[in-house]
Amino acid sequence: MNNFIVSARKYRPTTFESVVGQSALTATLKNAIKTNHLAHAYLFCGPRGVGKTSCARIFAKTINCEHLTPEFEACNECESCRTFNEQRSYNIHELDAASNNSVDDIRSLIDQVRIPPQIGNYSVYIIDEVHMLSQAAFNAFLKTLEEPPAHAIFILATTEKHKIIPTILSRCQIYDFVRIGxxxxxxxxxxxxxxxxxxxxxxxxxxxxxxxxxxxxxxxxxxxxxxxxxxxxxxxxxxxxxxNVLDYDYYFRLTDCFLSNRVADALLLFNEILNKGFDAQNFVTGMSGYFRDLLMCKNSATVQLLEMGNAIRELYVKQAAQCNPVFLFDALTLSNECDLNFRTSRNKRLLTELLLIRLCQWNDKKKVVTDETVEHKSIEKIRVSSPAPAPTLNNTQLQNNVVATQYVTTHPSSSIGRYQEPVQKKQAVVPPSISIRTTPQEITQMVTENQAGEYKVKQHEPVSPEALQNAWLKFANDKIADQIYARNYMLNHLPTLTGSDSIRMVFDQPIQQKSFSEIFDNLKIYLLEELRNDFLTFEFELDETQQDDNALFTSQDRYTWLQKKNDALTHLRKTFKLELD
Known part of the structure; x- marks a missing residue:
């Protein structure tokens, strides 16, 4: 029975040409051999299994080859190459720093460095997992690494470059190996x-x-x-x-459930995935990657970012064509949030099921506004002409939010209009404060659009000084308790009404204004909602008369100022051994 050799050993690279995915590094090493610009110390760093030790062996073998090929590869025929291939070379020494990481091991290596090579020109010392060396071993190795004999070349390999001390890094040429595509x-x-x-x-x-x-x-x-x-x-x-890989077909079927609002089917499909032994967090992570791939497929220029076979890529492109880009972005955001909250959640299955339910209900919550109902998101959803036979809408109907029917002209050039049956898709709710005679410009000033694309009437209730001060103090006590400077200012400086919709704030010092500016946006939103007035304006004023005495920002400044007024303060401080905060 023949001895089986695993593919990782059987097909290990033996030449620079056979190294996969590191063309830039192998080209640099071959050019160094070609021009005879060899450094005395190299550091090969990168992820596991990308060819660091293999490249170190190939490099050591090539620089000792007696008959290089025209491509500057080892010939595999000379005595040096044969001894290397038969694993009996005395010119190439490998040290596993994971198990030989003490000072004595490094001292033994230093004694060995003094011996010149028997065959070839260089003695190469390959130290694998060099980051495992102890601090004392690193220090003992510094001098030899900086000034080795002319025949000695060190090649250090590591997966954790950040654990190597800077004095070692500065003595080496550093080659960063990348993940293989x-x-x-x-x-x-x-x-x-x-x-x-x-x-x-x-x-x-x-x-x-x-x-x-x-x-x-x-x-x-x-x-x-x-x-x-x-x-x-x-x-x-x-x-x-x-x-035990989760098939992409599951994600395709789930996306069909999301687009058709089939909550039950999505939950049953997720239960099937769990019954097959897949972890819920891996499922959520995979779904995030899946939505990311679909989003890349929406643009022909980014399809190439998908690292998969052509057959599967075509399925992704076909699925992406059925999805709204806004849906993909929201789905990617929701799945990413679920992934972040997974570790802290006690009911992980429920967290994932809520994600699936929210994705299934996305089309119900996101109403697409067409050009037939709103042009360029204007408020001209209520189109009114002056036809003679049109029925009259009284104020009672308007106050009850009765849907206003549309009146359209028979011909664009005709001034006489006729009444048409109301079209349900073009109905618009008339706010109670908007009259049928209100112009579109006035409607635009009175109506605001929120983030969900819905329109609401701006609030404009009278503001009293008492209501303003109450809202001001409530915000200071409840909303910014952890922001000391801004809270102290608000508690000690009440605003004043300079007009029906204008609020004036006075600052004694610039530092007060700076700290207040950090919470102003939240305060403004709070006051607009609390006082029910969307037309409020805010004025700021810096009182220059208070600059001299109050320009004391630090404890040392205040102590010096008080000391000038009362010399006994110094005696009090020394007696009780007081320190400034």
């Missing part, structure tokens, strides 16, 4: 499957690449696992079953 992983897996005589669907390899999260070693390990499960025929369905 999904398309690169899929192509590499397809080539391995072809060499091994395995049939694989592109969509199945795409799922493996997404599960690997940018690591080629993880992708190859998953590939071997799936091959064992599928017996040499890798299909999409077998991959999602073996890896």
């Amino acid at each position: 999904i398309n690169d992983i899929v192509e590499h897996l397809a080539s391995i499957a072809e060499k091994e005589g395995i049939t694989a669907e592109p969509e199945a390899l795409n799922v493996i690449a997404q599960k690997a999260d940018g690591g080629m070693r993880d992708a190859l390990s998953i590939f071997d696992q799936v091959v064992s499960f599928c017996s040499g025929n890798i299909t999409y369905q077998a991959v999602i079953e073996n890896l």
Whole structure:
């Protein structure tokens, strides 16, 4: 029985050309070899399984090769290359810093550095997981790393660059390895499957690449696992079953429920997902990514951001064409909020079900305003002409919010109009304070539009000084209790009415005005609602007569000012050993 070798070891890169997804770094290293600009210390950092140690070995092998190829790759024929391939080279030394992280281990390495190479030009020392070295080991390594012998080259590899002390970083050339793209992983897996005589669907390899999260070693390990499960025929369905991946078809079916307002079907589908063993938070996270992909599909320029097979991408584009961009944005926002609140929620299933219900009811809450009812969001929803046979609307009907029927002219050029049956889709509610004789300009001044696109009449009730002061003090005590400076100002400085709708505020110092400006927007909204007057205006005034005595902002300023007025204050402070706050 032949010994099985996992794909991560069997297909490990042996040349710069075979390294996947790191073309910029391999080109830099090859050019350094070509121009003979070799540094004495390198730091390879990046995520797991992206080729750091493999590139270090290839680099060490290539710089010691006696007969480089025209592409500046190792020849694999000279004595140095053969000893490396047979794992008996004395020029290349590897140290696992995770298990050899003490000062004694580094001192042993330093003693070994002094020995020149037997074959080749360089002794290369590859220290993997270098961030695991202790602080004392790092300090013992500094001098040798800064000024090593001419034949010594150090290659440090780590997944956690931030744990390495700056004095080490400053002595190395730093190479940041990136996560390998999904398309690169899929192509590499397809080539391995072809060499091994395995049939694989592109969509199945795409799922493996997404599960690997940018690591080629993880992708190859998953590939071997799936091959064992599928017996040499890798299909999409077998991959999602073996890896317990939530199929995108569930999200497609859920979106159909959202668009057609089928709450019960969405909840039953979510229950089916839970019964298959999927975690609710992973479901919510996956749905956020799904809505993000649909949003990218709304624009042909951003479709390329989807890292998936062409067949699945076409399904996404077809689904995105049925969705309103506003719905996708709101759905993405709601699912992201649910994901953030998931950890603190005690009833996680209910939290997710509420998300599904809100998405299903989105079309009921968001009424689309068409051009037939409102043109450019103006208030000319009430179109009135002066036809002779038109019925008269009395004030009682207007006060009861009776729907005003529309009167349209027979021809645009005719001044004589006729009455038409009211169209339900074009009905508009007339606010009680708007008369049938009110002009569109006056209506625009009297009506405001809220965030939901609905129109309401502006409030304009008389404001009394007592009501203003009560609302002012209530806001100071209830709304800004934690903002000391602004609250103190409001409690000690009451506003005055300079007109029926004008409020005047006086500040003694600029710092008062600055602190008050931080809460002014909330105060304004509060006063407009509390006093039921949307026409209030606010005036600010800085009292320059109070600048001299009150310009004391710090405790030291106030102490110095009081000390000048009473010398006994200094004696009192020293006697009781008082300190300024």
